[in-house]
Each structure stands twice: as structure tokens, then as C-alpha cells.
Amino acid sequence: MLKNEIVLSVGQLNRQVGQLLEGHFSQIWVKGEVSNFTQAASGHWYFTIKDERASVRAVMFRGRASAVGFVPKAGERFEFRASVTLYEARGDYQLQVETLRRAGLGDLHEAFLQLKEKLAAEGLFDTDRKRPIPAIPRTVGVITSLAAAALRDVLSALERRAPQVHIIIYPAPVQGAAAAGQLAEALNAAIQRNEVDTLLLVRGGGSLEDLWSFNDETLARAIAASPIPIICGVGHETDFTIADFVADIRAPTPTAAAELCCPPRQTLLTHVAAAVGSLTAQQLRLIERASLRLDRALAMLVSPQQRLAQQSERLQVLKNRLARAAGAPYERRAASLDALQSRLMRAAPQSARLRRELQHNVLRLSAAAPRQLAQQGARLSAAFLTLQALSPAKILGRGYAIVRDAQGEVVKNALDLSKGDRLNLELAQGSTDVEVLRASSLL
Incomplete structure (x- = not known):
């Protein structure tokens, strides 16, 4: 052995090899088929990724695995984002998977972009073809799965926001190979039945593949051709589908779609109360103006006593003129005039007597009015109790x-x-x- 040679232990060798692998192969994508899948009691996933020529062991720890939303099955193909690590105890290298997606999602995204570009060129996304949403709908239709959490969110939001709105559900699956066609059938059924003012097309969040039914061209064209306004609330706020672009309004969530389709009941009640108040004020102003006109008309009227006094005064003037006239022919006319004056005085209204009769009638009317009001009030109360007892709401x-x-x-x-x-x-x-x-x- 040479003097300067370095001798490594097996553990040191594996450690250095592991550092080289982790430094060179960090955050890579690997495509393959799952086999030998095991879910440990700790929640970690252990499996093998293989293709036609080779295989490699992989691990996905519980925190990452819980975010996937489903459990992979043997034989399914995925694309894995992972880093390469070395298990020092045995010298085996493995992949530490951080996330995965079904193989082919890149093709799905490309198909999504192509369909979006095609429909946009045809004008299906144009703002000027969007239908206005009714301000106060009586009936709202919901197209979604009966088992979807989105349906519960929509029903809860509408019950809280606008309990007076009638809801009709058009059930259809929101995921799977046949879901797009059945969603289009449910939409066409709603159009044919023509029983709702607004349609809500809703589904909860998911992956691109989970939401793929809402990227169907047939469904998109059915939405564009619908005479009924459609609000699309699919996925979460960051999710976009072709149905979102074609619909008249895109809502970020199913709950938001329910909130966009109708105003709150309390807001409507506030508007009604304001309208009633305005109408009452206008009626009072009309009554006040009519009362002023009546007062002016009464001021222009001349009482019988005043008119009689004017006529008597004119008669006296004529009598004096007649008395000043000379000659016997005028005396006869004066006598006749006196007779006529006597007759006029006898025919004049007895103002004092009439005034007493008027005061008597006013007293009688004042006494009878409370009794009449009490009798009518009693009849109204009895009728109200009878109506309340027969009310359907009471039953x-x-x-x-x-x-x-x-x-x-x-x-x-x-x-x-x-x-x-x-x-x-x-x-x-x-x-x-x-x-x-x-x-x-x-x-």
C-alpha cells in the first residue's frame, strides 16, 4: 500500500456516492409503471418504478403522499418528480418521490390549449355574446353530481343567501370517460324543460385529469348555444377549464357561483322597504297638494248669506232709484216691487235654523264614527283570525x-x-x- 493512498470504509464510500447522486440527480422527472406497491402503517409509500428494460425502488413519505389525493395501483403509469438518494446500509440507490402525475398530462394540457385556441377563434369566448344573468331569479338549476361536495356547498349558500329561490338539480357525473357527454345531456334536458332562470355548472377541485370532462368540445358548444344564462364554478380559484371561458360568468368556486346567481334576500327586503317608503312619501305629497287646492277653492266660494246680502243691497239701490222716479206709473211698480221683496224675504234660507241643524248633524257624526270604527275593527280581527287558521303555512x-x-x-x-x-x-x-x-x- 502506498503511503498517500486513502482507504475508505464501506460506509464512507456509500456516503460519498450518495452525496454525488443527490447533487447530480436532484429534482428530476422519471416516467414508469408502478409495481410492488406497499402502503406502510406509518403512511409512507414503498414501490418500484419500472419500464420494459429496468426498474428502480422508490419511496414517498406520508406528508407528500397525503397530498396526492389517490392511491396508485400496480400497473398504472405515472410521471414522478424525485431526487436520487442512496440507502447507505445496503448500498442500494432509490428515488425519493415528491409528487407524481399520470403519464400523458402534458398531452392533455396541449389538447386543452389547442381547443381553447380553436373556440376562441370562433368567437365562443367573446364578451358580446355572453348572456346577462337575471337580477332576481325565481328558479335556479344546478348541474352536478348528487354525491359531489360542490352540490352541498351550493345548496348551503343558496339556503343562507336566498331561501326564497327554488332549486332544481339536473344530476350528471362530473368525472370519468362518459361524464362530458352526460353533462351535455343534462344541460340539454334543462334547456328543453325551460323551467329555470339561471343554470349553475359546478364541481369541486381536482387535477387536470379530474377536471377534464369540462374541457370537452361538445359540452363547450352546448354551453355556448344555451338560451339560459350559465354560471360555471368548477374547481378552485386557480383552476380554469374550457367551460369557464364559454360560460356567461366564471365563478372561482361552486360557492361563489351560488352567490353570483342571486342577490341576498336581505338586500331585496331593504330595496322593497325603501320603495314602500318612497311611495308613501309621494302619496302624502299628493294628498297635501290636493288639500291646498281644496282650501283655495273653498276660499273662492260665496256663502248663501253673503250672496243674499249682496242681492238685498242691489234691490235697495233699485228701490231707491224707483222711488226717485216721478209719476203714478212708477208707484204701481213700487208696490209690485215691495211685494216681490216680501216674497224674497220669505223665501230666503233660515240661516240660524240651518246652522243649528248642521251642528246637530256634526255631533251625531262624531258620536257614530268611533262606534263604526270599533265594529269594523272587530270584524277585521275576526276575519284575520279565520284567515290565519285557514293559512296553508299554519297547516x-x-x-x-x-x-x-x-x-x-x-x-x-x-x-x-x-x-x-x-x-x-x-x-x-x-x-x-x-x-x-x-x-x-x-x-
Whole structure:
């Protein structure tokens, strides 16, 4: 052995080799097939990555594995981002996987960009073709899976924000090979039934492959052709699909889609209260103006006493003129004039008597008004109690429900129903949709 030769132990050799591997092969992508997959009790994943020519051992620690969202199966192909490490105890090298994606997602992204460019060139994303969303919808349709968490989020948001809005669900799978076609079928069914003001197309978050059903060209064209405004809330805020670009409004989440489709109930009530207040103020102003016009008209009227006094004064003037006239022919006319004056005085209204009668009638009216109001109030209270007792809401509060079929008609006979029919139950607090499992008569 030469004097300056360095002798390494096996552990030192493996350590240095490991440092070389980690320094040279850090953060690389490796494509292969999973085999010998094992999920340890600690949550770590141990498996082998192989292709037609070779294989390598790999490990994915629990923290990284829990973020994947699914468990790989033997035989599936993935692309792994990993660093190369050396297990010093045995001298075996392995891959320490940080993340993985299904093989071919790069092709999916390329297909996404190509379809986006094609539809954009056709004008399907143009702002001027977007339909306006109804400001106050009566009925909102939701296209999603019945098992999706997104559906629960939408229903919860609408119940909290606008409980008066009726909701119709058009179920369709949101993931899988046939999901895009079934989503398009659900959309076409909603268009044909024409029973909603706004449609919500929603799904929770996921990978590009999970959301791929919403990048389908057929579904995109169905959304663009829909006469019903559509709000698309697919994935999380950072997720974008072709359906988002074609829809009339893109919402960052399903909950946001529910919030965009209708204003809060409290806001509507505030607007109604403001409108009622404005209408009341306008009515008061109209009444005040009419009262002023009435006062001016009354001021222009001349009372019978005043008119009689004016006529008497004019008569006296004429009498004096007649008395000053000379000659016998005028005396006869003077006598006739006196007779006419006597008749006029006898025919004049008895103002004092009429004033007493008027005061008497005013007193009678003042006494009768409270009694009349009390009688009408009692009748109104009785009618209100009767109406309240017969109110449908009162009946529903005792545990009853109003059952309507898919056409909104009230169901009265169980024999009119068939298994699979969809019904709407209106309860004392809200409503719900059910499906008939069995129909039978109590008779």
C-alpha cells in the first residue's frame, strides 16, 4: 500500500456516492409503471418504478403522499418528480418521490390549449355574446353530481343567501370517460324543460385529469348555444377549464357561483322597504297638494248669506232709484216691487235654523264614527283570525307537506305516482326534492 493512498470504509464510500447522486440527480422527472406497491402503517409509500428494460425502488413519505389525493395501483403509469438518494446500509440507490402525475398530462394540457385556441377563434369566448344573468331569479338549476361536495356547498349558500329561490338539480357525473357527454345531456334536458332562470355548472377541485370532462368540445358548444344564462364554478380559484371561458360568468368556486346567481334576500327586503317608503312619501305629497287646492277653492266660494246680502243691497239701490222716479206709473211698480221683496224675504234660507241643524248633524257624526270604527275593527280581527287558521303555512307548521310532481301540479292520489317519479315537498320551512320508491293507496 502506498503511503498517500486513502482507504475508505464501506460506509464512507456509500456516503460519498450518495452525496454525488443527490447533487447530480436532484429534482428530476422519471416516467414508469408502478409495481410492488406497499402502503406502510406509518403512511409512507414503498414501490418500484419500472419500464420494459429496468426498474428502480422508490419511496414517498406520508406528508407528500397525503397530498396526492389517490392511491396508485400496480400497473398504472405515472410521471414522478424525485431526487436520487442512496440507502447507505445496503448500498442500494432509490428515488425519493415528491409528487407524481399520470403519464400523458402534458398531452392533455396541449389538447386543452389547442381547443381553447380553436373556440376562441370562433368567437365562443367573446364578451358580446355572453348572456346577462337575471337580477332576481325565481328558479335556479344546478348541474352536478348528487354525491359531489360542490352540490352541498351550493345548496348551503343558496339556503343562507336566498331561501326564497327554488332549486332544481339536473344530476350528471362530473368525472370519468362518459361524464362530458352526460353533462351535455343534462344541460340539454334543462334547456328543453325551460323551467329555470339561471343554470349553475359546478364541481369541486381536482387535477387536470379530474377536471377534464369540462374541457370537452361538445359540452363547450352546448354551453355556448344555451338560451339560459350559465354560471360555471368548477374547481378552485386557480383552476380554469374550457367551460369557464364559454360560460356567461366564471365563478372561482361552486360557492361563489351560488352567490353570483342571486342577490341576498336581505338586500331585496331593504330595496322593497325603501320603495314602500318612497311611495308613501309621494302619496302624502299628493294628498297635501290636493288639500291646498281644496282650501283655495273653498276660499273662492260665496256663502248663501253673503250672496243674499249682496242681492238685498242691489234691490235697495233699485228701490231707491224707483222711488226717485216721478209719476203714478212708477208707484204701481213700487208696490209690485215691495211685494216681490216680501216674497224674497220669505223665501230666503233660515240661516240660524240651518246652522243649528248642521251642528246637530256634526255631533251625531262624531258620536257614530268611533262606534263604526270599533265594529269594523272587530270584524277585521275576526276575519284575520279565520284567515290565519285557514293559512296553508299554519297547516304545514303542524307537520303536513304539499306534494308536487315534476310539472308543479299538486299530487292528491298515491296511485297517480310511479316508482322513480321526482317530487317536490313544500314544508313549513323550505322545500326538498324526493324520489318515489314505492306507491300505494291507503284505501
